[in-house]
Amino acid sequence: xxxxxxxxxxxxxxxxxxxxxxxxxxxxxxxxxxxxxxxxxxxxxxxxxxxxxxxxxxxxxxxxxxxxxxxxxxxxxxxxxxxxxxxxxxxxxxxxxxxxxxxxxxxxxxxxxxxxxxxxxxxxxxxxxxxxxxxxxxxxxxxxxxxxxxxxxxxxxxxxxxxxxxxxxxxxxxxxxxxxxxxxxxxxxxxxxx
Amino acid sequence: xxxxxxxxxxxxxxxxxxxxxxxxxxxxxxxxxxxxxxxxxxxxxxxxxxxxxxxxxxxxxxxxxxxxxxxxxxxxxxxxxxxxxxxxxxxxxxxxxxxxxxxxxxxxxxxxxxxxxxxxxxxxxxxxxxxxxxxxxxxxxxxxxxxxxxxxxxxxxxxxxxxxxxxxxxxxxxxxxxxxxxxxxxxxxxxxxxxxxxxxxxxxxxxxxxxxxxxxxxxxxxxxxxxxxxxxxxxxxxxxxxxxxxxxxxxxxxxxxxxxxxxxxxxxxxxxxxxxxxxxxxxxxxxxxxxxxxxxxxxxxxxxxxxxxxxxxxxxxxxxxxxxxxxxxxxxxxxxxxxxxxxxxxxxxxxxxxxxxxxxxxxxxxxxxxxxxxxxxxxxxxxxxxxxxxxxxxxxxxxxxxxxxxxxxxxxxxxxxxxxxxxxxxxxxxxxxxxxxxxxxxxxxxxxxxxxxxxxxxxxxxxxxxxxxxxxxxxxxxxxxxxxxxxxxxxxxxxxxxxxxxxxxxxxxxxxxxxxxxxxxxxxxxxxx
Numbered sequence: 001x002x003x004x005x006x007x008x009x010x011x012x013x014x015x016x017x018x019x020x021x022x023x024x025x026x027x028x029x030x031x032x033x034x035x036x037x038x039x040x041x042x043x044x045x046x047x048x049x050x051x052x053x054x055x056x057x058x059x060x061x062x063x064x065x066x067x068x069x070x071x072x073x074x075x076x077x078x079x080x081x082x083x084x085x086x087x088x089x090x091x092x093x094x095x096x097x098x099x100x101x102x103x104x105x106x107x108x109x110x111x112x113x114x115x116x117x118x119x120x121x122x123x124x125x126x127x128x129x130x131x132x133x134x135x136x137x138x139x140x141x142x143x144x145x146x147x148x149x150x151x152x153x154x155x156x157x158x159x160x161x162x163x164x165x166x167x168x169x170x171x172x173x174x175x176x177x178x179x180x181x182x183x184x185x186x187x188x189x190x191x192x193x194x
Numbered sequence: 195x196x197x198x199x200x201x202x203x204x205x206x207x208x209x210x211x212x213x214x215x216x217x218x219x220x221x222x223x224x225x226x227x228x229x230x231x232x233x234x235x236x237x238x239x240x241x242x243x244x245x246x247x248x249x250x251x252x253x254x255x256x257x258x259x260x261x262x263x264x265x266x267x268x269x270x271x272x273x274x275x276x277x278x279x280x281x282x283x284x285x286x287x288x289x290x291x292x293x294x295x296x297x298x299x300x301x302x303x304x305x306x307x308x309x310x311x312x313x314x315x316x317x318x319x320x321x322x323x324x325x326x327x328x329x330x331x332x333x334x335x336x337x338x339x340x341x342x343x344x345x346x347x348x349x350x351x352x353x354x355x356x357x358x359x360x361x362x363x364x365x366x367x368x369x370x371x372x373x374x375x376x377x378x379x380x381x382x383x384x385x386x387x388x389x390x391x392x393x394x395x396x397x398x399x400x401x402x403x404x405x406x407x408x409x410x411x412x413x414x415x416x417x418x419x420x421x422x423x424x425x426x427x428x429x430x431x432x433x434x435x436x437x438x439x440x441x442x443x444x445x446x447x448x449x450x451x452x453x454x455x456x457x458x459x460x461x462x463x464x465x466x467x468x469x470x471x472x473x474x475x476x477x478x479x480x481x482x483x484x485x486x487x488x489x490x491x492x493x494x495x496x497x498x499x500x501x502x503x504x505x506x507x508x509x510x511x512x513x514x515x516x517x518x519x520x521x522x523x524x525x526x527x528x529x530x531x532x533x534x535x536x537x538x539x540x541x542x543x544x545x546x547x548x549x550x551x552x553x554x555x556x557x558x559x560x561x562x563x564x565x566x567x568x569x570x571x572x573x574x575x576x577x578x579x580x581x582x583x584x585x586x587x588x589x590x591x592x593x594x595x596x597x598x599x600x601x602x603x604x605x606x607x608x609x610x611x612x613x614x615x616x617x618x619x620x621x622x623x624x625x626x627x628x629x630x631x632x633x634x635x636x637x638x639x640x641x642x643x644x645x646x647x648x649x650x651x652x653x654x655x656x657x658x659x660x661x662x663x664x665x666x667x668x669x670x671x672x673x674x675x676x677x678x679x680x681x682x683x684x685x686x687x688x689x690x691x692x693x694x695x696x697x698x699x700x701x702x703x704x705x706x707x708x709x710x711x712x713x714x715x716x717x718x719x720x721x722x723x
């Protein structure tokens with residue numbers, strides 16, 4: 001059969017379909033509990049750092065832009081843009097990490113440090129889901145950064161980096177970005193008004 | 195003489211580092227046979243325990259651990275990989291005229307993940323066991339059970355990634371590796387069923403993985419994700435669990451349906467009647483199967499309206515299932531039927547699957563389910579599908595493709611007897627369980643009222659015959675490897691592409707491109723020489 005799409009690319013799409021179900025399970029769990037405990041979950045949202053979250057959203061969206069540029073650009077710029085993409089990903093992780101640090105300092109990192117301003121179980125549940133879901137997202141992003149740098153290294157060593165591989169890197173990167181676009185309103189915006 | 199994929203045969207490195215789909219299929223077959231024996235040991239303890247109505251032979255605790263071990267091992271380490279990972283792995287590239295799957299190394303990784311998962315779970319079962327039942331329902335599993343839940347569940351998660359990768363590989367292979375001229379409407383129905391199965395593997399398994407991961411976190415840190423006393427919702431766990439585990443039922447039966455379509459065409463010597471309808475019904479089952487999970491929760495406290503929707507949807511799945519059964523029967527009509535072992539298994543499948551499927555309607559009906567829920571009726575129902583269906587199909591397929599896989603023939607007469615013994619033993623074991631369940635015998639209880647003793651004895655006695663039905667093929671198939679007469683390339687005069695190559699095939703599958711027929715199952719034409 002003549003195939004217009006390389007097998008690797010279709011493989012990545014199927015993998016991402018699987019990933020969608022992976023994240024949507026947790027997002028659905030969050031929605032269900034938000035519905036069951038609207039007061040406590042709104043309170044949770046108000047304990048998020050909206051500035052940090054917004055900056056991070058901008059950083060990650062920009063990284064998707066540089067990733068898209070990298071795929072379309074000449075070999076000379078490809079490498080630089082890939083490094084920039086990975087760098088922006090790392091900036092996201094640093095900001096996210098400092099948020100985690102703040103939460104830990106304020107006693108809102110269950111189960112390690114838990115002395116919260118309010119003791120409702122559902123408030124704790126909010127934070128459990130927050131760390132579980134954003135943690136999983138950060139893990140995905142870390143893998144993405146690793147892969148982008150690995151591709152960049154191969155280019156530097158003049159080893160073959162196929163079009164399909166770069167395309168797949170891009171797909172994965174955008175997927176991780178899109179997941180964040182769902183997470184940001186869930187944890188930082190909805191129910192956060194006074 | 196061309197070199198077969200089996201040379202060199204005794205080089206263990208050539209096996210452990212192989213990327214040949216045929217060898218990986220055999221690795222799977224060997225390992226799942228081992229796990230089947232472990233799972234069967236669990237079943238043996240259950241049936242032995244139930245010889246007594248008041249748990250005098252086996253302690254209630256061991257009984258709980260035995261049915262959990264039986265369920266966990268049989269579901270995740272035998273049934274899920276059974277046909278797809280063994281026969282599917284071996285046959286998919288051959289049937290579409292390809293040299294291998296799209297991602298051979300990923301295929302090997304799948305097997306290693308599967309082995310790793312199995313070892314982790316088996317460790318949990320052997321160092322002390324798990325007493326939650328295979329469903330791991332919260333909050334019992336997270337807050338109360340004093341057994342190795344985390345470890346067992348970790349193994350299931352790891353094996354889940356193996357499932358996802360296998361599904362991904364099959365989907366891409368079916369799209370990308372078909373030989374020139376092998377269009378979708380010429381694909382063997384086994385390939386269609388594998389494709390539908392793969393969709394479920396890819397889309398349902400991640401839900402289970404993340405749910406079980408949440409379960410581990412809840413248990414390890416005593417935080418409430420599903421525990422109602424901590425703000426969680428145990429029903430949510432059940433929703434997520436069955437969102438995977440109901441479609442998983444179709445992972446466990448669809449490939450069997452595919453195998454049976456192949457067998458019936460070959461042994462009735464007719465093109466499959468209603469080919470397109472069977473192909474589409476596989477897809478329909480695969481897709482519709484995602485929307486019925488709530489019928490496991492009719493008495494769990496979900497909303498009555500949700501239950502009504504799930505009930506109706508569960509009835510609907512009967513349509514594609516019935517389409518298959520009617521088309522198989524129509525294929526038999528005016529066929530030249532040979533009752534060889536594979537055909538006996540296939541016909542056994544059709545009968546037992548029909549009983550299993552129709553009793554499913556009892557359970558899909560809201561009011562009837564209240565009476566039958568969590569009784570032995572349910573046990574009998576799904577064993578008719580899983581054992582009477584999938585296991586019969588697996589053995590039938592194994593007998594059908596054995597000459598292709600190994601290059602050897604087995605004793606045909608003995609094989610026919612084994613198939614009949616299995617069928618009879620199965621019915622003696624499981625049919626009484628319908629009556630037991632109807633009379634109110636609950637599942638997962640070590641004790642039961644005395645008046646149910648006789649039926650339990652019949653059921654336990656049947657397992658002896660059933661065990662003989664499993665042992666016989668194990669013995670004569672293994673013996674045939676050494677003493678069986680060599681098989682020709684196409685001993686059954688079958689029409690699939692896999693029969694156009696040598697038995698066993700060379701490493702690259704086809705030395706010259708296979709002839710693609712003008713329509714699927716051309717049993718009305720001569721085989722291309």
